[in-house]
Amino acid sequence: MRALLKKELRSALPFLMLVLFFASLDWVSLSLTEYPEQFPLSKVLTEEHRTDAQITSFIMAIALALGLLVRERDEGTLAFLDGLPVSRARIFFCKVAVAVGVLWLIPLAGFLLNVTVHALSWTSLNTSMHWGLLLTAAALDAVACVIYLAVGLALSFLRRFALLALGLLMWVWVLLRQMEIPVAPLLDIFSLGDPVFEGQRWLVPWPKLAAQLSLAVICAGTAFIAFQHSGDSAERLVARLRRWRGSALLAGATTVLITTVWIGLVYYWIEESDDKTREKVHYTPWSTARANTARYQFLYPDDRNASVRELVNRADMVEAKVREFLNAPALGSIVVDLVGEQPRHAGQAYWKKIHMNLSSDGAETDLDQLLAVLGHETAHVYSDHLSESRLSDKFESTRFFSEGLASFVEYHLFQPPAKLASLRRVAAVTRARDEVKLQELFDDSQLTRKRDRDLVYPLGEVFVAALVKRHGAEAAGKLLRAFARKKAPKDLRGFALWQDTFQACGYNLSETTDGFLAELDLLVAEHRLFIDSLPRLHGAVAQGDGHICVRVSHEGNAPGKIVCRFRPRADTEDRFYELRFAEKGNSCEVRSASYQERSFWYQLGWWIEKEASQVIYGPWVEVLRQQ
Numbered sequence: 001m002r003a004l005l006k007k008e009l010r011s012a013l014p015f016l017m018l019v020l021f022f023a024s025l026d027w028v029s030l031s032l033t034e035y036p037e038q039f040p041l042s043k044v045l046t047e048e049h050r051t052d053a054q055i056t057s058f059i060m061a062i063a064l065a066l067g068l069l070v071r072e073r074d075e076g077t078l079a080f081l082d083g084l085p086v087s088r089a090r091i092f093f094c095k096v097a098v099a100v101g102v103l104w105l106i107p108l109a110g111f112l113l114n115v116t117v118h119a120l121s122w123t124s125l126n127t128s129m130h131w132g133l134l135l136t137a138a139a140l141d142a143v144a145c146v147i148y149l150a151v152g153l154a155l156s157f158l159r160r161f162a163l164l165a166l167g168l169l170m171w172v173w174v175l176l177r178q179m180e181i182p183v184a185p186l187l188d189i190f191s192l193g194d195p196v197f198e199g200q201r202w203l204v205p206w207p208k209l210a211a212q213l214s215l216a217v218i219c220a221g222t223a224f225i226a227f228q229h230s231g232d233s234a235e236r237l238v239a240r241l242r243r244w245r246g247s248a249l250l251a252g253a254t255t256v257l258i259t260t261v262w263i264g265l266v267y268y269w270i271e272e273s274d275d276k277t278r279e280k281v282h283y284t285p286w287s288t289a290r291a292n293t294a295r296y297q298f299l300y301p302d303d304r305n306a307s308v309r310e311l312v313n314r315a316d317m318v319e320a321k322v323r324e325f326l327n328a329p330a331l332g333s334i335v336v337d338l339v340g341e342q343p344r345h346a347g348q349a350y351w352k353k354i355h356m357n358l359s360s361d362g363a364e365t366d367l368d369q370l371l372a373v374l375g376h377e378t379a380h381v382y383s384d385h386l387s388e389s390r391l392s393d394k395f396e397s398t399r400f401f402s403e404g405l406a407s408f409v410e411y412h413l414f415q416p417p418a419k420l421a422s423l424r425r426v427a428a429v430t431r432a433r434d435e436v437k438l439q440e441l442f443d444d445s446q447l448t449r450k451r452d453r454d455l456v457y458p459l460g461e462v463f464v465a466a467l468v469k470r471h472g473a474e475a476a477g478k479l480l481r482a483f484a485r486k487k488a489p490k491d492l493r494g495f496a497l498w499q500d501t502f503q504a505c506g507y508n509l510s511e512t513t514d515g516f517l518a519e520l521d522l523l524v525a526e527h528r529l530f531i532d533s534l535p536r537l538h539g540a541v542a543q544g545d546g547h548i549c550v551r552v553s554h555e556g557n558a559p560g561k562i563v564c565r566f567r568p569r570a571d572t573e574d575r576f577y578e579l580r581f582a583e584k585g586n587s588c589e590v591r592s593a594s595y596q597e598r599s600f601w602y603q604l605g606w607w608i609e610k611e612a613s614q615v616i617y618g619p620w621v622e623v624l625r626q627q
């Protein structure tokens with residue numbers, strides 16, 4: 001028995017050297033390229049870093065496995081081993097044990113490296129060793145090694161076809177994943193050790209672990225039976241194949257196939273990891289926690305665990321409602337970043353990524369509000385996806401619809417009715433003042449020049465409501481898909497673009513706009529009292545002594561606070577608008593230093609908390625500067 005072990009160790013020696021070589025490479029590259037003392041755990045445990053380790057283990061395990069059992073037979077040394085007083089089962093376990101031992105040096109080396117690096121980069125803020133995390137990483141890697149080895153062993157009996165079979169199996173897996181078959185992610189053997197955190201706790205993927213361990217048991221069992229029972233027939237087969245005249249041809253064809261299959265796989269992976277890096281989220285290390293649901297990946301400040309938990313629990317329900325309304329196919333995971341602070345907006349959505357604000361003062365966050373914002377932003381993500389990004393490409397012409405649709409989803413699916421009324425009051429006032437102009441709504445720069453650009457929320461919601469009333473709930477999704485159609489004319493904008501898209505759906509744009517205006521008139525009637533309670537605001541501008549001052553006047557009682565905002569140019573981005581609440585004598589003042597153009601602009605509005613969802617602004621007023 002000892003002789004057997006010694007023999008196995010001797011034949012595993014090249015692999016042992018290779019493993020040690022790779023391990024030392026990590027140390028060298030670390031000391032050369034990074035400052036080890038500035039390499040905190042959050043960096044060590046990133047997905048890329050972890051994937052590299054997985055791939056090294058995988059290649060080593062497969063290389064080791066392919067020769068481990070079959071070489072004895074192919075080289076004819078098995079008969080010799082059979083002559084020894086040890087059973088084949090013993091030989092099998094001895095070989096596997098040595099192989100696992102060698103492979104486990106990879107996670108062990110990784111673990112030692114991580115501990116060292118982490119110890120070096122201790123800061124005053126991060127003085128805990130996080131043994132739990134480091135050990136979990138190492139343990140999952142160790143299990144992954146066993147799984148790789150088992151798969152390799154089962155395939156090794158296919159001899160020269162083993163690599164081909166492995167490549168084909170991977171393609172089958174890729175296909176299953178593309179078809180969104182639910183078992184596919186469970187069988188992703190490279191993702192077992194992916195770091196998924198809740199707070200600072202590593203979430204061990206138990207179902208995945210169970211599925212892959214079962215796979216390993218099946219593979220190892222197959223290999224064991226093959227090793228036990230197939231007598232010399234395999235050896236004879238190999239010999240016969242070698243003598244066969246077509247063998248060279250077969251070998252050539254196999255090589256070509258293997259190369260094709262694997263180059264394809266590598267290409268696929270590179271494409272995919274490119275996608276991943278494009279979506280990569282940068283976050284402040286370690287204070288950020290992650291939580292995954294079936295549809296979202298949440299990134300949030302570690303200390304906000306409690307307020308985020310309910311959001312995470314109910315997020316997939318939000319996604320399901322939005323997706324049902326738009327009749328959209330499921331997307332992969334949507335990243336929700338709750339860490340960054342967006343200045344004014346409740347949320348923002350880009351391609352498969354959402355930014356949302358938790359209330360910054362650390363107060364208990366309003367869950368229903370967060371869910372509604374999540375619904376709004378998810379609607380943006382799916383709109384963009386369904387329209388194959390044409391919606392955001394034609395931003396100027398589509399912002400009204402895009403925000404209207406997201407607001408419709410937000411207010412009809414997630415907000416209480418009282419909130420919808422507060423949104424619609426803004427639309428009603430705008431209509432009553434005859435400030436709803438269709439050509440402005442289909443051209444965002446015109447709207448922004450003349451009016452409050454946030455009017456797209458209340459007015460857009462009414463427009464989408466009119467659309468749904470006229471053409472049914474599926475109309476929004478249908479329009480989005482019509483944007484993506486292949487033969488859509490490329491250069492249309494504004495009204496023409498919308499006419500074309502409506503036509504493609506068999507809808508009539510002017511019918512819907514008529515419905516929209518009629519709906520607004522109904523709202524005017526419904527909110528008459530509110531509209532009448534809102535006096536028109538007038539401004540008188542005084543310039544001098546380094547200030548611009550707008551004195552505001554109105555008839556009747558003030559229903560709320562008076563707001564005045566300023567911009568130096570018509571095309572100033574809205575985040576640079578200067579906003580003032582009226583003070584004593586109803587005047588609003590800004591320093592004139594930032595208003596050095598020929599003219600400047602101001603806009604007056606009523607801020608009526610609770611009753612209106614946003615400040616109700618009048619049109620922008622342009623004023624010539626007094627030099």
Ligand SMILES: [Zn+2]
Nearest residue numbers: 376380403406
């Ligand atoms: Zn929006």
